[in-house]
Amino acid sequence: MLNINRVDKSFGNLQALTNVSLKIEKGEFFGLLGPNGAGKTTLMNIIIGYFAADTGTVSVDSEMMTYENLTMRKKIGYVPQDISLYLELTAQQNLKIFGQLYDLEGASLNKKIDEVLDLVQLKERSGDRVKEFSGGMKRRLNLAASLLHDPQMLLCDEPTVGVDPQSRNAIFDMLNQLNRSGKTIVYTTHYMEEAERLCSRLAIIDHGRIIASGTLIELINLLNQKETLKIQKNAHTQNKIQALGKLGHLSETDFYYELLPNDSYLLHSKIFAEIETAGIPNQFVEISRASLEDVFLNITGRSLRD
Ligand SMILES: Nc1ncnc2c1ncn2[C@@H]1O[C@H](COP(=O)(O)OP(=O)(O)OP(=O)(O)O)[C@@H](O)[C@H]1O
Numbered sequence: 001m002l003n004i005n006r007v008d009k010s011f012g013n014l015q016a017l018t019n020v021s022l023k024i025e026k027g028e029f030f031g032l033l034g035p036n037g038a039g040k041t042t043l044m045n046i047i048i049g050y051f052a053a054d055t056g057t058v059s060v061d062s063e064m065m066t067y068e069n070l071t072m073r074k075k076i077g078y079v080p081q082d083i084s085l086y087l088e089l090t091a092q093q094n095l096k097i098f099g100q101l102y103d104l105e106g107a108s109l110n111k112k113i114d115e116v117l118d119l120v121q122l123k124e125r126s127g128d129r130v131k132e133f134s135g136g137m138k139r140r141l142n143l144a145a146s147l148l149h150d151p152q153m154l155l156c157d158e159p160t161v162g163v164d165p166q167s168r169n170a171i172f173d174m175l176n177q178l179n180r181s182g183k184t185i186v187y188t189t190h191y192m193e194e195a196e197r198l199c200s201r202l203a204i205i206d207h208g209r210i211i212a213s214g215t216l217i218e219l220i221n222l223l224n225q226k227e228t229l230k231i232q233k234n235a236h237t238q239n240k241i242q243a244l245g246k247l248g249h250l251s252e253t254d255f256y257y258e259l260l261p262n263d264s265y266l267l268h269s270k271i272f273a274e275i276e277t278a279g280i281p282n283q284f285v286e287i288s289r290a291s292l293e294d295v296f297l298n299i300t301g302r303s304l305r306d
């Protein structure tokens with residue numbers, strides 16, 4: 001559905017995007033994960049036609065995206081990173097203005113406003129001024145505004161920043177519901193937990209370049225070391241731990257031993273059999289699977305968290 005082909009974009013001397021290519025299929029929940037300044041918002045702005053790429057193209061359903069192509073732009077809903085709402089106006093009044101931007105009016109607009117307010121669970125607050133809303137409520141209203149024209153694809157630029165955990169979960173539920181109803185979702189974040197939880201496929205972006213893409217499992221499989229065993233240090237484990245040295249690389253911190261198995265495809269049953277033979281009670285053992293953080297660290301040598 002969305003095809004981004006070899007896009008470059010610079011701002012003066014700053015190269016914000018370099019040779020970015022991505023294909024996103026209809027119905028996907030696609031994540032764009034990257035640290036601050038990676039180029040996520042710039043790419044979003046190019047997808048919606050707000051910025052022109054220096055070179056490269058963006059097409060939706062094989063048709064080229066440009067700022068002038070309003071029909072194309074209507075296929076997309078955009079939830080901007082910076083909340084764009086009129087604080088002095090009510091939720092209802094805000095949505096009227098956004099609806100009119102998409103040539104919606106009258107009864108059909110009112111019906112749509114009711115529908116989206118219902119979806120984002122703000123119906124009972126529709127007459128209240130936005131300046132009285134919490135951060136999470138503003139985020140939800142921002143999302144509602146992007147849905148009035150019933151776009152096929154929704155671009156969400158870090159829609160949970162500054163939102164408490166409960167509102168964050170509510171936003172996840174809403175996006176999952178929209179995705180299940182058939183909408184394609186492109187979701188940017190710098191929280192790897194969000195990308196892991198929500199996205200069926202994702203790309204990692206760093207310094208304006210896509211450095212890896214695929215499903216979570218495909219990305220984890222890029223790593224040699226997919227699992228780590230942590231074994232608590234205590235009277236039950238400390239004299240027995242050396243026996244596990246033959247399974248891989250053993251190291252220790254103040255509270256834990258850490259085992260990186262030599263063969264990362266080693267079966268858990270075999271590892272636990274060795275642990276039992278060594279006489280280590282398995283309640284002191286924890287297996288942790290590699291995360292997107294490890295993938296990022298492995299490729300860039302830096303942590304995703306600043
Ligand atoms: N309008 C602009 N003019 C000049 N430089 C810009 C502009 N927009 C973005 N940049 C620069 O381009 C780079 C990428 O910025 P962008 O906002 O796309 O990153 P991001 O991944 O969205 O970051 P964040 O997670 O902080 O939102 C940054 O170095 C930024 O300073």
Ligand SMILES: [Mg+2]
Pocket residue numbers: 040041042081157
């Ligand atoms: Mg951004």
